Amino acid sequence: xxxxxxxxxxxxxxxxxxxxxxxxxxxxxxxxxxxxxxxxxxxxxxxxxxxxxxxxxxxxxxxxxxxxxxxxxxxxxxxxxxxxxxxxxxxxxxxxxxxxxxxxxxxxxxxxxxxxxxxxxxxxxxxxxxxxxxxxxxxxxxxxxxxxxxxxxxxxxxxxxxxxxxxxxxxxxxxxxxxxxxxxxxxxxxxxxxxxxxxxxxxxxxxxxxxxxxxxxxxxxxxxxxxxxxxxxxxx
Amino acid sequence: xxxxxxxxxxxxxxxxxxxxxxxxxxxxxxxxxxxxxxxxxxxxxxxxxxxxxxxxxxxxxxxxxxxxxxxxxxxxxxxxxxxxxxxxxxxxxxxxxxxxxxxxxxxxxxxxxxxxxxxxxxxxxxxxxxxxxxxxxxxxxxxxxxxxxxxxxxxxxxxxxxxxxxxxxxxxxxxxxxxxxxxxxxxxxxxxxxxxxxxxxxxxxxxxxxxxxxxxxxxxxxxxxxxxxxxxxxxxxxxxxxxxxxxxxxxxxxxxxxxxxxxxxxxxxxxxxxxxxxxxxxxxxxxxxxxxxxxxxxxxxxxxxxxxxxxxxxxxxxxxxxxxxxxxxxxxxxxxxxxxxxxxxxxxxxxxxxxxx
Numbered sequence: 001x002x003x004x005x006x007x008x009x010x011x012x013x014x015x016x017x018x019x020x021x022x023x024x025x026x027x028x029x030x031x032x033x034x035x036x037x038x039x040x041x042x043x044x045x046x047x048x049x050x051x052x053x054x055x056x057x058x059x060x061x062x063x064x065x066x067x068x069x070x071x072x073x074x075x076x077x078x079x080x081x082x083x084x085x086x087x088x089x090x091x092x093x094x095x096x097x098x099x100x101x102x103x104x105x106x107x108x109x110x111x112x113x114x115x116x117x118x119x120x121x122x123x124x125x126x127x128x129x130x131x132x133x134x135x136x137x138x139x140x141x142x143x144x145x146x147x148x149x150x151x152x153x154x155x156x157x158x159x160x161x162x163x164x165x166x167x168x169x170x171x172x173x174x175x176x177x178x179x180x181x182x183x184x185x186x187x188x189x190x191x192x193x194x195x196x197x198x199x200x201x202x203x204x205x206x207x208x209x210x211x212x213x214x215x216x217x218x219x220x221x222x223x224x225x226x227x228x229x230x231x232x233x234x235x236x
Numbered sequence: 237x238x239x240x241x242x243x244x245x246x247x248x249x250x251x252x253x254x255x256x257x258x259x260x261x262x263x264x265x266x267x268x269x270x271x272x273x274x275x276x277x278x279x280x281x282x283x284x285x286x287x288x289x290x291x292x293x294x295x296x297x298x299x300x301x302x303x304x305x306x307x308x309x310x311x312x313x314x315x316x317x318x319x320x321x322x323x324x325x326x327x328x329x330x331x332x333x334x335x336x337x338x339x340x341x342x343x344x345x346x347x348x349x350x351x352x353x354x355x356x357x358x359x360x361x362x363x364x365x366x367x368x369x370x371x372x373x374x375x376x377x378x379x380x381x382x383x384x385x386x387x388x389x390x391x392x393x394x395x396x397x398x399x400x401x402x403x404x405x406x407x408x409x410x411x412x413x414x415x416x417x418x419x420x421x422x423x424x425x426x427x428x429x430x431x432x433x434x435x436x437x438x439x440x441x442x443x444x445x446x447x448x449x450x451x452x453x454x455x456x457x458x459x460x461x462x463x464x465x466x467x468x469x470x471x472x473x474x475x476x477x478x479x480x481x482x483x484x485x486x487x488x489x490x491x492x493x494x495x496x497x498x499x500x501x502x503x504x505x506x507x508x509x510x511x512x513x514x515x516x517x518x519x520x521x522x523x524x525x526x527x528x529x530x531x532x533x534x535x536x537x538x539x540x541x542x543x544x545x546x547x548x549x550x551x552x553x554x555x556x557x558x559x560x561x562x563x564x565x566x567x568x569x570x571x572x573x574x575x576x577x578x579x580x581x582x583x584x585x586x587x588x589x590x591x592x593x
Contacts, residue, residue, distance in 0.1 A: 131324075132335070134316040135314075136385060138308075146324060
């Protein structure tokens with residue numbers, strides 16, 4: 001069975017699928033801590049410039065993806081403002097690497113992730129957190145023992161949403177890290193590439209089917225996990 | 237441990253200004269809603285930072301604006317019982333109960349889980365989650381959670397307000413046991429004179445952010461300045477003498493005997509009873525041929541003017557230091573007709589009483 005499955009997709013297609021999964025997984029997991037932090041800041045803190053931060057977080061959602069990709073190139077490219085510095089001092093290079101694709105996917109998915117988590121945090125009654133603090137819990141422990149478990153369904157929803165968005169990311173990725181097979185050619189880029197050559201439709205169709213399966217699986221999984229967690233934290 | 241509360245705080249529509257030193261025991265913050273009770277308790281809890289003030293339990297200073305000393309709530313070693321329980325929905329009852337213990341110092345003198353569970357009768361609930369509990373059960377768990385945090389100060393913000401009368405009657409005894417069994421000072425917010433009469437060692441009556449009266453419950457509840465003449469209540473100490481076959485219990489109070497319908501308390505227990513001033517009839521001679529059972533002997537101590545057409549008569553029941561004050565609201569016409577004067581002996585007929593076990 002496994003062999004037949006492997007043969008159903010050509011080696012280039014497999015490469016794109018594996019790369020897409022790796023890029024999206026890293027994009028989601030690596031941005032999750034920051035996503036939770038930013039969501040918490042937006043939900044609970046009051047400070048001047050809060051709307052600016054909110055705007056910056058949401059910018060990738062409204063900008064054309066190509067623009068986001070180009071901005072990434074300017075900032076994180078090898079000659080970019082920050083990219084230059086990262087290359088010289090730490091040897092970290094994003095442009096034309098799969099890590100760059102992960103950064104592009106993470107940034108494009110970030111607003112969706114933050115939004116889902118922020119809604120979950122806003123639904124937590126601050127009075128419960130106050131109660132925890134009167135029982136001796138410091139701010140850190142209040143967050144870990146009360147806030148975090150209560151927003152877990154929101155975090156899972158946000159992560160799955162971000163993962164799905166990352167899988168489908170195309171514009172910013174292709175602008176920032178191009179379309180190099182094995183390096184930066186994710187499923188959408190591969191579909192695009194196959195459609196550019198005669199006789200590529202079949203391969204493209206197979207990748208489309210894979211994309212649909214991944215999306216459905218992610219949705220189902222999130223539904224199952226969210227239901228489990230909701231039962232756990234829901235109080236019955 | 238004496239509780240020093242000096243708080244000045246100005247916020248939307250209210251200027252809180254309190255400066256009292258409460259003796260050990262249960263201190264009840266009493267007053268209508270909007271009088272600043274919860275604000276004051278939250279200042280003690282550290283959930284609100286007052287503009288100015290000093291709060292201390294004994295020599296343990298929680299905050300002092302003069303020295304810029306401020307303990308965050310997590311360092312105040314509190315057991316705060318909230319009006320709405322505020323149990324953690326994602327934790328079981330057992331985990332809720334033990335939550336405060338995770339953070340309490342190891343050497344803190346803590347109640348044992350078994351003892352508290354036993355005291356509150358919640359052993360069946362331990363593995364459940366709060367969502368599966370009734371209102372009364374939740375509130376009992378909330379009390380247990382506060383007790384088990386090894387608190388040096390217990391705060392209770394109208395812990396019974398969200399409950400119906402039956403549940404109140406179920407939970408109030410736990411607070412009494414708490415008062416009698418635990419040496420930790422308790423600050424208890426209430427707007428119910430029944431709860432005040434039953435629980436308080438000391439009452440702080442708040443009105444629009446200021447202390448309208450401060451002292452033992454008998455004194456504060458009998459003060460028309462705080463209660464308004466209509467709500468005036470006397471609090472008397474009583475002791476159960478015996479239960480009789482005709483369905484009545486015999487209570488000994490200063491100045492006589494009271495016969496309420498049979499009480500659950502065993503003989504020898506001390507109780508408090510409340511008598512509304514409007515439910516007291518005065519007579520200069522021992523009443524004859526009257527169906528009333530509850531007749532006490534006393535001496536008129538004071539006569540004060542009240543809202544027309546009434547006057548307030550304070551009757552001292554019993555002698556000397558043992559004497560207890562009973563307030564009677566009668567009309568000026570009756571006062572004149574009977575020619576009542578301070579120093580005269582008289583009889584008080586109680587139309588109705590409320591017994592607080």
